[in-house]
Amino acid sequence: MNAVIEVSRRASAEPGWRSRACLIALLLVTANQSAAADAELTEMPLEQLMSEAKLRDASIASASRFNQRVSTTPSAVTVITHDDIQQYGWRTVAEVLRSVPGFYLHSDRSYDYLGARGFARPEDYNSRVLLLIDGQRTNDAIYDMAYLGSEQLIDLDLVDRIEVVRGPGSSVYGGNALFGTINIVTRTGQQIDGIEVGTSYSSFDTFYGRATYGKRLDNGADIVASVSGMDSQGPDLRFPEFNAPETNYGRTSDTAFDRNSRLYARLSQDGLSLTAAASQRENGNPGATFGVLFGDPANRQTDSQAYLSVNYTRRVSADSEVSGRLFWGAYSYDGRGVYAGATIDDPPVRNRDRAEANWWGSELKLITAWSARNKLVSGVEYQSNYRQRQWNYDLNPYQSYLDDLRHSDRSGLYAQNDFQWTDSLKISLGARYDKVGTASGELSPRLGLVFRSSEQTGWKLLYGSAFRPANVYEKFYTFPETQIANDQLKPEKLTTWEAGVDHYLGRNTRLAATTYYYRMDQLIEQITDTESGLLKHQNTGNARAQGLELEADQQWDNGARLRLSLDVSKTENAQGExxxxxxxxxxxxxxxxxxxxxxxxxxxxxxxxxxxxTDAGTDVASYGVVNLTLLRPMAKDGWQFSASLFNLFDKKFADPAAPDVGVPMRSQFEQDGRTFRIKAIHRF
Amino acid sequence: MRKLPPDARSTVTGRCRTPLLAVALALVAGWPGQACAQSAPAEENTLKAAFVYNFAKYTDWPDELWSRSPTLRVCTVGERGGFAQAVAALANKPAVRGKEVEVRQLARPEEASGCHFLVVAGRARMAEWTRAVRLAPVLTVGDAEGFATSGGIIGLYAEGDRLRFEINQEAAQRAGLKLSSQLLKLARLVKDESSASQR
Structure with missing residues (x-):
């Protein structure tokens, strides 16, 4: 050891030459060095083994609702860790997901939306992915939306890891698990072990702060409590579609603000866990979507979410585990819009567009290894959306345009059996039956074959199906002379075929390829109704896609890593476009x-x-962005620092916009140029 | 009870070890090789064996057993796969607390008396082995799901991309073993679900 320290001291005299040499050395290093690294493992203290030694085949809980290894999971899976989040400077769950093969983002500057495998309807509200927090479903009961941006419930620094399962998950989760299931696993008190405070400052006068306490007490109780908040003034923006003297030539300031606050608390002991989480985010509407008056900072929306959950898990024998969950959730949307008066002499009209939902539910699950080669997971779920209200009114003078109060429920029954036929072949067969509201039942089967042809090579062949029931927004939201309801909407259905191979060259190089075909039927889209000429959600035929995802991941024993991925997809709507x-x-x-x-x-x-x-028929140009984060990882002195540059080369790029009758001339939203963030975390 | 050596009690936060190859690189390319906070994945069975090796530093066996045996006896049973092989390789590692590591593959439960460790690889006959030594001062370590809840003392499991362990304190007490508070602090503590039926 001493010799090495000597060498590094001497070496640091020539930084320029050395950094070049490092790069060369990195490229030269191959997987063969692993033996040397393994020899060191027994010399590491236990604490260091636990915090630093990584498994190549991670464990994942959400894909089949029991713990299994990624290599044996009948789905394409990626696990993103706390270390990854710190290393790449990700600020939102959306940014984390953007790094995963098969996914991409688009933003309308109010929300971030996730696209998967070439499928991202510009007007979609993230209702085709399921977002779980520690296994708890968080898609709301109005729009069925997975919240991924600054409105997300959980502070990213509270996350231990994020499990991302691509492809359909309805066979165990029911509705909305079409293109992916995302499970955010939070850190435990044992992991946090003390007080942690974090702060950051970033572009557009953005301040962020967090205080977290986590501990496992001597009696085994594990406690986590955290509060955090962010306040951003937001950028000055220019929207070419408002390029007129009366709208300040499209320039707007103080309208892209973004503020949030988050609370999280969990207490667990002996398999029983109580969780409370809440978040509120208010942000501006700089692009004047829905036709509000451009440039008025009073235009804004507030998204509030909360849930309470009681979870109990108990291993009843060496082979069986039962768990139950009781949960309550709430969501509210409050959109404030200032609209022009009826004539030029009338004062502006203040409008409120609101939605609120409350729900409770319960689930019961049994996992049993009923023979040496079989593992069965089965469960029942019930959720009552006991209040689903959407209403819209002008404030002064008061006029109501919509007041729609509903309630509904959903229930599901599922089972999946994993049969290890031979040591190298596993067959996973599962299905779920769902009943949503008064609609007829939905059956979602899934079949997976996982075959290991060698220690280094694994193959997966998957058939899956999923569905998404129309939500109350799509069915019942109306606005005079703009949008009409459609309570006849049928669920969308997705069927996918997928084949994947995963190969290790040595131990540190992983190559993966996945090819897929999917078909979406009865796709729900908002289109102009031929009879009324108004917008209406309708089942519009089908969409198909095929694609290929390639991935190469190289890790070096000194901790360097390079991952490259390439997704190619070809999608088609009913007209073949x-x-x-x-x-x-x-x-x-x-x-x-x-x-x-x-x-x-x-x-x-x-x-x-x-x-x-874009939906307007134009194109948004191809683009590339590069982000850079310099991290000083958490060290023994209790400090972690990082500095990030996002969109390093200040590339101008845009995302397609949803068709908006209020802003018919818009086809795209320009995104941020170069921004920065500096951040510090301190542990006591 | 034997006292733990001071080095196992103090906070264990050693400096990053530098792999041999990094030393070579340091010589040829000026590479300091100091950053290993996020290293490449470890071979899983070797990592499991390294955990077993470490557990010896945090466990107090009854004085009689400890002083009687000149070696640290690690016995393995169960599936003869990679885990058992990796544990067998511990015999070449440096002595732990003054005792050389001796590894034995067992065939019958009666042979387990005199072992400090009983490493149970895989699920097969897991319950039979833990039951056989439940009152003996043998630290049982297993890698099958539910090992610790069903009567074993330490169960290894994966959580995300990390290897972790759970401890059944009741089973440890029954066996007359004292696990250090530091080990307990790092572990997930689980209840013994086997005891109800066994009593």
């Missing part, structure tokens, strides 16, 4: 490199999207 907002090619790069100074690490992320069609 490429879907809008569907890039043919998405390329991604993630790299991290330990630097020879003070334990610093450099992380870089690159994204490239080919051009996408």
């Amino acid at each position: 490429q879907l809008s907002n569907s890039p043919h090619v998405v390329g991604k790069l993630l790299g991290s490199l330990p630097l020879p100074w003070m334990g610093l690490r450099l992380g870089t992320e690159g994204q490239w999207l080919s051009s996408r069609k």
Whole structure:
């Protein structure tokens, strides 16, 4: 050891030469060095083994609702860890997901939306992915939306890992698990072990702060409590579609603000766990969506979410585990819009567009290894959406346009059996039956074959199906002379076929390829009704896609890592045209490199999207962005620092916009140029 | 009871170890190789074995057993796969608390007396083995799901991309073993679900 320290001291005299040499050395290092690393494991103290030694085959809880290894999971799976989140400077769950093969984002500057495998309807509200927090469903009961941006319930620094399962998950989760199931696993008190405070400052006068307490007490009780908040003034923006003297030539300031606050608390002991989480986010509407008066900072929306959950898990024998959950949830949307008066002499009209939902539910699950080669997971679920209200009114003079109060429920019954036929072949067969409201039942089967042809190579062949019931917004939201209801909407249905191979070259190089075909039937889209000429959600036929996802992931024993992925997809609507907002090619790069100074690490992320069609028929250009984060990881002195540059080369790029009758001339939203963030975390 | 050596009690936060190859790189390319906070994945069975090796530093066996045996006897049973092989390789590692590591593969439960460790690989006959030594001062370590809840003392499990362990304190007490508070602090503590039926 001493010799090494000597060498590094001497070496640090020539930084320029050395950093170049590091890069060369990195490229030269191959997987063969693993034996040397393994020899060191027994010399590491236990605490260090637990915090630093990584498994190549991670465990995942959400794909089949029991713990299994990624390699044996009958789905394409990616696990993102707390370390990854710190290393790449991700600020929202949306940014985390953007790094995962097969996914891409679009934003209308109010929310972030996730696209998957070439499918991202510009007007979609993230209702085709399921978002779980510690296994608890969080899609709301109005729009069925998965909240991924600054309105997300959980502070990203409270996250231990995020499990991302691509493809349909309805066979165990029911509705909305079409293109993916995302499970956010929060850190335990044992992991936090003390007080942690974090703060950051970033572009557009954005301040962020967090205080967290976590501890496992001597009696075994594990406590986590956290509060955090963010306040951003937001950028000055220019919208070419408002390029007129009366709208300040499209320039707007103080309208892209963004503020949030989050609370989280959990107490667990002996398999019983109580969780309370709440968040509120208020942000502006700089692009004047829905036709509000451009440039008025009174235009804004507030999204509030909360849930309470009681979870009990008990292993009843060596082979069986039962768990139950009781939960309550609430969501509210409050959109404030200032509209022009009826004539030029009338004062502006203040409008409120609101939605509130409350629900409770329960679930029961049994996992049993009923023979040496079989594992069965089965469960029942019930959720009552006892209040689903949407209403819209002008404030002064008061006039109501909509007041729709509903309640509904959903229930489901599922079972999945994993049969290890031979040591190398596993067959997973599962199905779920769902009843949503008064609609007829939905059956979602799934079949997976997982075959290991060698220690280094695994194959997966998957058939899956999923559905999404129309939500109350799509069925019942109306606005005079704009949008009409459609209570006859049928669920969307997705059927997918998927084949994947995963191969390790040595131990540190992973190559993966997945190819898929999916077909969406009875796709629900908002289109202009031929009879009335108004917008209406309708089942509009089908969409199909096929694609290929390639991934190469190289890790070096010194901690450097490079991951490249390439997604190619071809999508088609019922008319045989490429879907809008569907890039043919998405390329991604993630790299991290330990630097020879003070334990610093450099992380870089690159994204490239080919051009996408907008609903207006135009194209948004292809673009590439690069982000850079310099991280000084949490050290023994209790400090972690990072500095990030996002969109390093200040690339101008845009995302396709949803058709908006209030702003008919808009086809795209321009996104942020170069921004920065500096951040510090301290542990006591 | 034997006292733990001071080095196992103090906070264990050693400096990053530098792999041999990094040393070579440091020589040829000026690479300091100091950052290992996020290293490449470890071979899983080797990692499990390293955990077993470490557990010896945090466990007090009854004086009689400890002083009687000149070696640290690690016995393995169950599936003869990678885990058992990795544990067998511990015999070449440096002595722990003054005792050389001796590894034995057992065939019958009666042979387990005199073992400090009984490492149970896989699920097969897991319950039979833990039951056989439940009152003996043998630290049982297993890698099958539910090992600790069903009567074993320490169960290894994966959580995300980390290897962790759970401890059944009741089983440890029954066996007359004292696990250090530091080990308990790092572990997930689980209840013994086997005891109800066994009493």
